[in-house]
Amino acid sequence: MKQRLVVIGNGMAGARTVEEILSRGGEFDITMFGDEPYGNYNRIMLSNVLAGIEDESGIFLNDLSWYAENGITLHTGVRIERIDRHARMVYGSDGSATGYDKLIIATGSSAFVPPIKGAHVPGRGYHQGVFVFRTLDDTRAMIRYAREHERAVVIGGGLLGLEAARGLQNHLGHVTLVHAAGHLMNAQLNVQAGKTLQATVEQKLGIEVVVDGMTTEILGKHAVTGVKLGDGRIIDCDVVVMAAGIRPNSAVAADSGLVVERGIVVDDRMRAVDEDDIYVVGECAQHRDQVYGLVAPLWEQARVLADQITGTDPGAAYHGSQVATKLKVAGVDVASMGLRGPESADDELIEFAEPKRGIYKNVVIRDGRLVGATLIGDNGKATALIKAFEKGLPLPANRSELLFDLGGPAAEENVAEMPDDEQVCNCNGVSKGALKSCVDGGCKTVSGVMDATRAGKGCGTCKPLVQRIVEWAAGGAVEEDPAASYYVPGVPMPKSELMAAIRQYELKSVSAVFGKLGGDEDAKSKMGLASLLKMMWGASYVDERDARFINDRVHGNIQRDGTFSVVPQMKGGVTTPSDLKRIAEVAERHGVPMVKLTGGQRIDLLGIPKEKLPQIWAELDMPSGYAYAKSFRTVKTCVGSDFCRFGVGDSTALGIALEERYQGVEGPGKMKLAVTGCPRNCAEAYVKDLGVVAIDGGKWEIYVGGAAGAHVRKGDLLTTVGSADEVITLTGRFLQYYRESANWLERTYAWVPRVGIDRIRAVVVDDSDGIAADLDARMDETVAAYVDPWKERAEPATPGQFRTSLPLTVLPQVPVRA
Amino acid sequence: MRTSVILGSLHDIPLGEGRTFAVDGAMIAVFRLRDGSLRALSAVCPHKGGPLADGQIDLKQVVCPLHLNAWDLTTGCSLSGQPPVTVYPVRVDNDSIILDV
Ligand code: SRM
Ligand SMILES: Cc1cc2nc3c(=O)[nH]c(=O)nc-3n(C[C@H](O)[C@H](O)[C@H](O)COP(=O)(O)OP(=O)(O)OC[C@H]3O[C@@H](n4cnc5c(N)ncnc54)[C@H](O)[C@@H]3O)c2cc1C
Ligand code: SF4
Ligand code: FES
Numbered sequence: 001m002k003q004r005l006v007v008i009g010n011g012m013a014g015a016r017t018v019e020e021i022l023s024r025g026g027e028f029d030i031t032m033f034g035d036e037p038y039g040n041y042n043r044i045m046l047s048n049v050l051a052g053i054e055d056e057s058g059i060f061l062n063d064l065s066w067y068a069e070n071g072i073t074l075h076t077g078v079r080i081e082r083i084d085r086h087a088r089m090v091y092g093s094d095g096s097a098t099g100y101d102k103l104i105i106a107t108g109s110s111a112f113v114p115p116i117k118g119a120h121v122p123g124r125g126y127h128q129g130v131f132v133f134r135t136l137d138d139t140r141a142m143i144r145y146a147r148e149h150e151r152a153v154v155i156g157g158g159l160l161g162l163e164a165a166r167g168l169q170n171h172l173g174h175v176t177l178v179h180a181a182g183h184l185m186n187a188q189l190n191v192q193a194g195k196t197l198q199a200t201v202e203q204k205l206g207i208e209v210v211v212d213g214m215t216t217e218i219l220g221k222h223a224v225t226g227v228k229l230g231d232g233r234i235i236d237c238d239v240v241v242m243a244a245g246i247r248p249n250s251a252v253a254a255d256s257g258l259v260v261e262r263g264i265v266v267d268d269r270m271r272a273v274d275e276d277d278i279y280v281v282g283e284c285a286q287h288r289d290q291v292y293g294l295v296a297p298l299w300e301q302a303r304v305l306a307d308q309i310t311g312t313d314p315g316a317a318y319h320g321s322q323v324a325t326k327l328k329v330a331g332v333d334v335a336s337m338g339l340r341g342p343e344s345a346d347d348e349l350i351e352f353a354e355p356k357r358g359i360y361k362n363v364v365i366r367d368g369r370l371v372g373a374t375l376i377g378d379n380g381k382a383t384a385l386i387k388a389f390e391k392g393l394p395l396p397a398n399r400s401e402l403l404f405d406l407g408g409p410a411a412e413e414n415v416a417e418m419p420d421d422e423q424v425c426n427c428n429g430v431s432k433g434a435l436k437s438c439v440d441g442g443c444k445t446v447s448g449v450m451d452a453t454r455a456g457k458g459c460g461t462c463k464p465l466v467q468r469i470v471e472w473a474a475g476g477a478v479e480e481d482p483a484a485s486y487y488v489p490g491v492p493m494p495k496s497e498l499m500a501a502i503r504q505y506e507l508k509s510v511s512a513v514f515g516k517l518g519g520d521e522d523a524k525s526k527m528g529l530a531s532l533l534k535m536m537w538g539a540s541y542v543d544e545r546d547a548r549f550i551n552d553r554v555h556g557n558i559q560r561d562g563t564f565s566v567v568p569q570m571k572g573g574v575t576t577p578s579d580l581k582r583i584a585e586v587a588e589r590h591g592v593p594m595v596k597l598t599g600g601q602r603i604d605l606l607g608i609p610k611e612k613l614p615q616i617w618a619e620l621d622m623p624s625g626y627a628y629a630k631s632f633r634t635v636k637t638c639v640g641s642d643f644c645r646f647g648v649g650d651s652t653a654l655g656i657a658l659e660e661r662y663q664g665v666e667g668p669g670k671m672k673l674a675v676t677g678c679p680r681n682c683a684e685a686y687v688k689d690l691g692v693v694a695i696d697g698g699k700w701e702i703y704v705g706g707a708a709g710a711h712v713r714k715g716d717l718l719t720t721v722g723s724a725d726e727v728i729t730l731t732g733r734f735l736q737y738y739r740e741s742a743n744w745l746e747r748t749y750a751w752v753p754r755v756g757i758d759r760i761r762a763v764v765v766d767d768s769d770g771i772a773a774d775l776d777a778r779m780d781e782t783v784a785a786y787v788d789p790w791k792e793r794a795e796p797a798t799p800g801q802f803r804t805s806l807p808l809t810v811l812p813q814v815p816v817r818a
Numbered sequence: 819m820r821t822s823v824i825l826g827s828l829h830d831i832p833l834g835e836g837r838t839f840a841v842d843g844a845m846i847a848v849f850r851l852r853d854g855s856l857r858a859l860s861a862v863c864p865h866k867g868g869p870l871a872d873g874q875i876d877l878k879q880v881v882c883p884l885h886l887n888a889w890d891l892t893t894g895c896s897l898s899g900q901p902p903v904t905v906y907p908v909r910v911d912n913d914s915i916i917l918d919v
Pocket of ligand 1: 557559560596627628634710
């Protein structure tokens, strides 16, 4: 029978240790208990979540499926309250009792809240408006509350306090940082560095800083109204965040008879004192008198623990860590390691200060080794210094080279010469050697190596280095990630193969494709398949409505509140007084919340409830502008030769003709076009999926692959032609070639450079492959099949097609009888 | 106490889609999976209030139409790190959708 391994604490150390154990082939029956209701997430990134730089969903390291896949029983939201070392049992807050053969304690820390009057309400936890900053729930609650309030005080001017203060600025107007000591980050910085940082924080970020500020009381009866300092000063505020330090969660261990001082005391094998089967890892562990509050030491501890518990390397030992820290506040560079300044007469101090620019740097050297360094305002040398500090590397005779790049640009690190044990990803503790062995083990894609090792998945700054190491390790044989080449994630085939299979088996519906080629249906693949099948089969496509995204089910763009937008077609941006009147009347009659000119030269009626869509279309009686679909969208035009004194071609007429012909054509991505009457380019044709520019002599230039959205790119000149008819034909052929060969959601700005403009020109203009006539014919079929979707209004296509999905209006109530 | 409520006919919900029902003040999204079975979840996305019934589904998950977070249709657990949604027992009886609240 397998040994039973129980892990208390499902945070960064607990989950990482289990990963290390699994990667050593450790055969255990694993049960994990976590106080928090989630899988394991990257706690470090909470600062970025608060600051709005990172989305919550991006911070998860192991989601619930990871536990399932690895056969781990995870009890979330369960707190272990007692360990019985003799009976080898742990007891949970849910009343459970679980036996173990081996136990790992990874309970981390909690926020330390100094004994300040008014911080707590007896029997109810924190006073309303008082928060700590440790967990995802803390962060969510803080964001929710801060948004509705105005002034925050953060108590504690360390790393966490600074990151909290910066993050809060994202949600409310005014933030004051109150720090008990005489200068910021006093645990890591000397006075001068701390003062320099304070000036930057005040001037650059606009955070008010109070030092020597001992908070004695939190004021307010029902909710916070201010804080009171030791000198009697009162700072008004309605939100208070405590960031005054952390305390290891060791109470359960102490109550259960383990040796606990500041943390749970462990030996070099990461075992609790005198316990053969109880291991401790992470912030709750005290090793050689040290308790750590950063992640880097946890990675080292997890490796030693895993080597020990699995018996892979009985000699493995943890010797303590040298830790360096960086502040994660954009625009405020702070890095520090080791000593803040010289401690004995023999210590060398090299120091540079330029307070006007907010720069302070120092290094402290003892016996020729770097024992401390501080960088404020310029982190350029941080990587090199951290390396010298952690490894005790020999230092240059010219010490100023430690603080400045002297002469020439800094050489890119030569990855071949980097030692194997050099850490590349400092967030997730991944060495060059680990990356190399992952590549040697057969993983030859950058994304695959990143997934497998976690490298680059923390703050992300090491990604370029990871890429270079993978390229080097693969000896030029880096492969594209195969899944990256699938057309949709749920069917493991690139587009061309998928199309061949669809044709071979005559698969005409999305469910048929899953049935034959993909196994289980996949919600995230349906929309891409629907688009592809519609293009391939036209009228004989079997349209399963559930395969459509909501926008395509109701022919409008869903908005943040569940209403929809209505954008009628306005070919080439040209309209008439009577059309404008009709739009105005409909908008007025229905109290449309907003009428807006779009960036696509037409009019948007925003905020329409789903159930009103058919009526509004009927009253407008105009075709859909397809502003919601992955399809042909608009053709922007300028006034051109009919009116403009510079115009050399009738751009308006050509734009209207193009839109008339290609309206509603679906594709792998949006297709936005423009026609402009001269190279002054008033309709922005150089930056469109296909842009047409009239040039003197009755000619038209056609540009493709341009963009000015999330990505900005000037289009490539496809060709120059002598007539509007040729423009229309080549446009159709180009779009059809794009529809057939681009990946799902791949816009032309990515597809054109991928395929190459020369190749596209050969196929589309010179017909090198002899497929031009076929492309034209298939586009003709698509054009002929066009039906205005807004005609689908008399009868719903499915039951309840336009029924509201949220209570924008009161739904029919179902009576409930007891 | 458990109460059973008839929400309507099975044919009110197209195969592979969801519809929202108001039950005693609560908004409940009922989905009809392509294998014919039903699932019921609270209708409001815990992320930013999106209408889950407008989401796309497969046999396992529903994907919210607003920011594409996903939830397990059977357990209500998020597959993308969001808070869970409430699930309700739901069944078919003679073409009627029966929900237990
Ligand atoms: C309404 C409009 C803004 C406006 O008020 O002017 C708009 C609104 C939206 N745009 Fe846009 N875009 C609008 C013109 C543009 C333009 C300008 C243009 O078309 O000339 C661009 C840059 C050109 C381009 O597409 O490259 C533009 C680049 C984007 C992008 C970035 C695409 C890219 O890959 O670079 C997105 C996101 C996407 O497609 O994934 C986007 C996505 C969106 C969506 C559909 C987001 C969404 O999925 O909900 C917005 C819908 C809002 C809503 O609730 O209805 N919108 N959007 C414009 C409608 C034009 C029209 O009449 O059809
Ligand atoms: C906002 C913020 C920013 C940070 N930034 C950085 C940074 O930039 N760099 C850096 O190196 N470090 C940073 N840290 C510190 C880093 O997150 C911690 O060092 C790390 O998370 C510690 O891991 P751990 O597993 O020991 O503890 P945790 O990650 O706290 O995990 C412990 C888990 O155990 C659970 N638990 C506790 N007691 C019990 C019990 N009795 N039963 C069941 N479960 C229990 C807890 O709920 C928790 O989920 C930051 C921390 C925060 C809060
Ligand atoms: S591009 Fe500008 S200048 Fe040229 S025709 Fe159009 S409006 Fe006139
Ligand atoms: S509202 Fe549902 S994912 Fe954002």
